[in-house]
Amino acid sequence: xxxxxxxxxxxxxxxxxxxxxxxxxxxxxxxxxxxxxxxxxxxxxxxxxxxxxxxxxxxxxxxxxxxxxxxxxxxxxxxxxxxxxxxxxxxxxxxxxxxxxxxxxxxxxxxxxxxxxxxxxxxxxxxxxxxxxxxxxxxxxxxxxxxxxxxxxxxxxxxxxxxxxxxxxxxxxxxxxxxxxxxxxxxxxxxxxxxxxxxxxxxxxxxxxxxxxxxxxxxxxxxxxxxxxxxxxxxxxxxxxxxxxxxxxxxxxxxxxxxxxxxxxxxxxxxxxxxxxxxxxxxxxxxxxxxxxxxxxxxxxxxxxxxxxxxxxxxxxxxxxxxxxxxxxxxxxxxxxxxxxxxxxxxxxxxxxxxxxxxxxxxxxxxxxxxxxxxxxxxxxxxxxxxxxxxxxxxxxxxxxxxxxxxxxxxxxxxxxxxxxxxxxx
Amino acid sequence: xxxxxxxxxxxxxxxxxxxxxxxxxxxxxxxxxxxxxxxxxxxxxxxxxxxxxxxxxxxxxxxxxxxxxxxxxxxxxxxxxxxxxxxxxxxxxxxxxxxxxxxxxxxxxxxxxxxxxxxxxxxxxxxxxxxxxxxxxxxxxxxxxxxxxxxxxxxxxxxxxxxxxxxxxxxxxxxxxxxxxxxxxxxxxxxxxxxxxxxxxxxxxxxxxxxxxxxxxxxxxxxxxxxxxxxxxxxxxxxxxxxxxxxxxxxxxxxxxxxxxxxxxxxxxxxxxxxxxxxxxxxxxxxxxxxxxxxxxxxxxxxxxxxxxxxxxxxxxxxxxxxxxxxxxxxxxxxxxxxxxxxxxxxxxxxxxxxxxxxxxxxxxxxxxxxxxxxxxxxxxxxxxxxxxxxxxxxxxxxxxxxxxxxxxxxxxxxxxxxxxxxxxxxxxxxxxxxxxxxxxxxxxxxxxxxxxxxxxxxxxxxxxxxxxxxxxxxxxxx
Numbered sequence: 001x002x003x004x005x006x007x008x009x010x011x012x013x014x015x016x017x018x019x020x021x022x023x024x025x026x027x028x029x030x031x032x033x034x035x036x037x038x039x040x041x042x043x044x045x046x047x048x049x050x051x052x053x054x055x056x057x058x059x060x061x062x063x064x065x066x067x068x069x070x071x072x073x074x075x076x077x078x079x080x081x082x083x084x085x086x087x088x089x090x091x092x093x094x095x096x097x098x099x100x101x102x103x104x105x106x107x108x109x110x111x112x113x114x115x116x117x118x119x120x121x122x123x124x125x126x127x128x129x130x131x132x133x134x135x136x137x138x139x140x141x142x143x144x145x146x147x148x149x150x151x152x153x154x155x156x157x158x159x160x161x162x163x164x165x166x167x168x169x170x171x172x173x174x175x176x177x178x179x180x181x182x183x184x185x186x187x188x189x190x191x192x193x194x195x196x197x198x199x200x201x202x203x204x205x206x207x208x209x210x211x212x213x214x215x216x217x218x219x220x221x222x223x224x225x226x227x228x229x230x231x232x233x234x235x236x237x238x239x240x241x242x243x244x245x246x247x248x249x250x251x252x253x254x255x256x257x258x259x260x261x262x263x264x265x266x267x268x269x270x271x272x273x274x275x276x277x278x279x280x281x282x283x284x285x286x287x288x289x290x291x292x293x294x295x296x297x298x299x300x301x302x303x304x305x306x307x308x309x310x311x312x313x314x315x316x317x318x319x320x321x322x323x324x325x326x327x328x329x330x331x332x333x334x335x336x337x338x339x340x341x342x343x344x345x346x347x348x349x350x351x352x353x354x355x356x357x358x359x360x361x362x363x364x365x366x367x368x369x370x371x372x373x374x375x376x377x378x379x380x381x382x383x384x385x386x387x388x389x390x391x392x393x394x395x396x397x398x399x400x401x402x403x404x405x406x407x408x409x410x411x412x413x414x415x416x417x418x419x420x421x422x423x424x425x426x
Numbered sequence: 427x428x429x430x431x432x433x434x435x436x437x438x439x440x441x442x443x444x445x446x447x448x449x450x451x452x453x454x455x456x457x458x459x460x461x462x463x464x465x466x467x468x469x470x471x472x473x474x475x476x477x478x479x480x481x482x483x484x485x486x487x488x489x490x491x492x493x494x495x496x497x498x499x500x501x502x503x504x505x506x507x508x509x510x511x512x513x514x515x516x517x518x519x520x521x522x523x524x525x526x527x528x529x530x531x532x533x534x535x536x537x538x539x540x541x542x543x544x545x546x547x548x549x550x551x552x553x554x555x556x557x558x559x560x561x562x563x564x565x566x567x568x569x570x571x572x573x574x575x576x577x578x579x580x581x582x583x584x585x586x587x588x589x590x591x592x593x594x595x596x597x598x599x600x601x602x603x604x605x606x607x608x609x610x611x612x613x614x615x616x617x618x619x620x621x622x623x624x625x626x627x628x629x630x631x632x633x634x635x636x637x638x639x640x641x642x643x644x645x646x647x648x649x650x651x652x653x654x655x656x657x658x659x660x661x662x663x664x665x666x667x668x669x670x671x672x673x674x675x676x677x678x679x680x681x682x683x684x685x686x687x688x689x690x691x692x693x694x695x696x697x698x699x700x701x702x703x704x705x706x707x708x709x710x711x712x713x714x715x716x717x718x719x720x721x722x723x724x725x726x727x728x729x730x731x732x733x734x735x736x737x738x739x740x741x742x743x744x745x746x747x748x749x750x751x752x753x754x755x756x757x758x759x760x761x762x763x764x765x766x767x768x769x770x771x772x773x774x775x776x777x778x779x780x781x782x783x784x785x786x787x788x789x790x791x792x793x794x795x796x797x798x799x800x801x802x803x804x805x806x807x808x809x810x811x812x813x814x815x816x817x818x819x820x821x822x823x824x825x826x827x828x829x830x831x832x833x834x835x836x837x838x839x840x841x842x843x844x845x846x847x848x849x850x851x852x853x854x855x856x857x858x859x860x861x862x863x864x865x866x867x868x869x870x871x872x873x874x875x876x877x878x879x880x881x882x883x884x885x886x887x888x889x890x891x892x893x894x895x896x897x898x899x900x901x902x903x904x905x
Binding site for chain 2: 286287288289291292294295298299301302303304305306307308309417425
């Protein structure tokens with residue numbers, strides 16, 4: 001059979017000239033590296049920067065002279081930038097970029113740790129890693145809720161509200177029943193309740209999904225705030241003293257140096273979160289459910305013509321998202337803190353940012369959430385050592401990173417094609 | 427057809443399959459009853475692989491409730507069907523990387539893996555080159571030989587005559603007649619429109635004057651910053667129609683948008699009667715005497731919620747007599763609208779009716795009326811009769827020829843080869859962003875078809891001509 005290929009201009013390679021994206025990124029990295037080597041190197045002191053492998057100043061540590069470290073890691077960033085500028089094979093792009101960015105961060109840390117007040121020239125790695133994961137936890141759950149929703153074509157701006165409602169109902173019903181499990185189920189139902197409203201308005205009544213998402217966030221803040229004042233503040237004993245999941249150590253894994261004590265000796269929600277990332281990733285790309293979910297998010301009409309029930313898939317996924325986010329909310333009130341008014345405090349929006357930064361991919365979202373969690377933890381650490389860097393500066397990072405991501409500076413970010421578009425038959 | 431496939435519900439009447447009445451609640455019922463459909467706009471998920479698209483909705487799974495996809499089995503199924511009907515596709519290719527012809531093949535394979543007995547093909551040839559169309563007809567013949575029934579929907583009479591065993595003509599939702607493939611084109615066309623229409627455009631030989639539009643070395647990117655027009659040279663003279671032919675997506679859209687100032691010109695020049703107009707704003711281009719019928723009337727040509735009268739002055743609403751200072755003059759707008767509705771035979775309930783309520787043909791006439799009501803040096807019509815009824819086509823064509831006869835330079839871009847051949851005095855064929863050849867309207871269709879596929883006569887003769895090699899290697903890949 002002889003076929004004439006229909007000309008497809010789209011496949012023609014893009015002629016970007018010398019300044020490819022890889023080179024532009026390389027140049028930026030080179031500039032960052034120079035900044036690190038020169039500025040951080042100059043500001044660092046001759047103190048030893050100690051990165052201890054424990055919770056405090058004690059024990060074994062990785063040590064390096066502050067000035068030398070700042071300059072050395074800066075040079076690593078410069079080298080990575082130069083490599084990208086010179087041109088590397090495509091599959092080396094991300095690893096080289098990663099090495100460069102890590103070099104930049106380490107250079108920064110060498111400066112900060114060495115310049116800290118005497119006696120505080122150490123960074124407890126176990127503490128930092130644990131903090132990173134704990135702070136990332138609501139982001140992980142929230143971003144997963146976003147993945148479930150948006151992969152099926154429903155924009156989920158209501159993550160904040162789902163987390164908050166989950167946290168609230170977890171605290172309330174956990175307190176009343178005195179059982180963590182009842183609390184956990186209630187949290188899932190609470191998150192699913194916000195999801196149900198989102199689903200009904202977005203799928204059934206075709207309300208603009210971003211608008212309804214924002215409205216639901218306000219609703220969640222209002223409802224939980226009201227009930228908090230009426231119930232929890234008047235009788236905290238009865239309504240806001242939920243039991244907490246006890247720490248659970250995972251055999252074997254807890255004995256891994258640094259990571260063991262940091263991650264595997266405590267928070268049960270962390271295990272659930274990490275497991276969910278794995279389950280949802282495999283589910284999305286290897287199962288029938290995932291194939292149908294993605295098809296509905298990309299091209300619902302095509303799915304419909306093959307007998308996939310588009311609206312049913314969307315309802316199911318939006319509700320599942322609510323359950324996941326609700327459990328994420330419970331990770332606050334059933335493990336860490338008592339409920340307080342508006343306690344999620346914008347984490348739902350950073351989760352949304354993590355979802356986009358992670359390119360609507362569960363694993364990507366996890367990495368993005370960890371990056372944001374690290375920025376958060378670093379801010380805490382820096383203020384603890386009286387750093388000259390304002391902590392607000394680091395708090396800005398997630399948003400900055402997301403803007404850069406959406407602007408396409410870290411590769412093409414493509415949302416599911418039908419994301420946010422209601423499906424109307426015919 | 428969407429009712430037959432279970433997408434829409436019938437208000438009345440019934441569907442019989444093998445003599446038994448059938449109630450279709452959705453497409454899955456239709457598939458269950460052995461009905462498959464290849465839609466005009468392909469129902470393929472662009473980011474999925476061929477195998478994933480074929481699996482979707484009828485997934486074979488392992489692992490019980492977890493439902494892990496059995497990709498190996500899906501691949502094997504695709505291979506089997508490909509083998510049996512000689513429809514080669516690579517199960518692991520991603521749809522958006524495939525040419526349109528292959529995507530259509532995937533659609534057919536998708537239907538066949540579902541064991542259908544009846545295959546509905548909805549306007550399958552609209553996006554194909556003549557060669558690909560020929561090949562599709564071959565596939566249809568082999569399906570017929572394998573005992574499948576096919577419903578082939580098209581508005582191209584030649585194809586119907588070539589393949590059909592029986593022809594049913596539908597007009598405005600009603601069966602208006604049946605015919606045998608021996609019926610002549612004119613008979614079929616008459617059935618379709620309900621009266622005798624001329625298929626050819628009546629026109630006298632052109633009397634070209636001075637060059638009006640001169641395009642030299644034009645380079646333009648598409649929305650994704652991919653080169654779409656790659657060094658085009660064109661001259662259009664006063665009093666002639668230049669037809670631009672080509673399979674959709676070969677840079678025609680971008681070429682016209684660049685001329686109109688809707689898309690940045692990266693290199694080259696565009697001149698109108700001697701003045702450089704590249705870099706001009708669209709409004710300035712229009713006011714310099716260029717009329718423009720955009721290819722997508724509902725997106726670029728009309729404001730659907732606005733009335734017919736308002737749409738008729740979208741170009742000159744701010745000029746006397748329609749506007750003065752900040753105010754519009756509704757009376758002047760309405761009276762001029764009535765005049766033009768009359769003159770251009772626009773069928774509308776009133777000048778105040780929202781233009782979106784008109785039929786496609788009448789909407790198109792509103793645009794043509796607006797654009798031809800200014801003094802023009804150049805008239806550009808992109809897909810002027812897409813989705814337009816035959817009566818309106820006739821009218822629009824005669825207006826285009828009339829415009830030529832009064833000495834305007836005319837450019838007609840169309841993916842309908844018949845339209846280009848009928849209207850043009852010269853035909854420029856675009857392929858991959860270049861003009862691959864300029865030929866007269868008397869050139870055999872086959873030759874133009876080859877040009878549209880990127881094979882120019884001299885390149886085909888040479889041993890290593892550029893485009894010819896492209897096409898050659900592509901056919902090897904797929905064979």
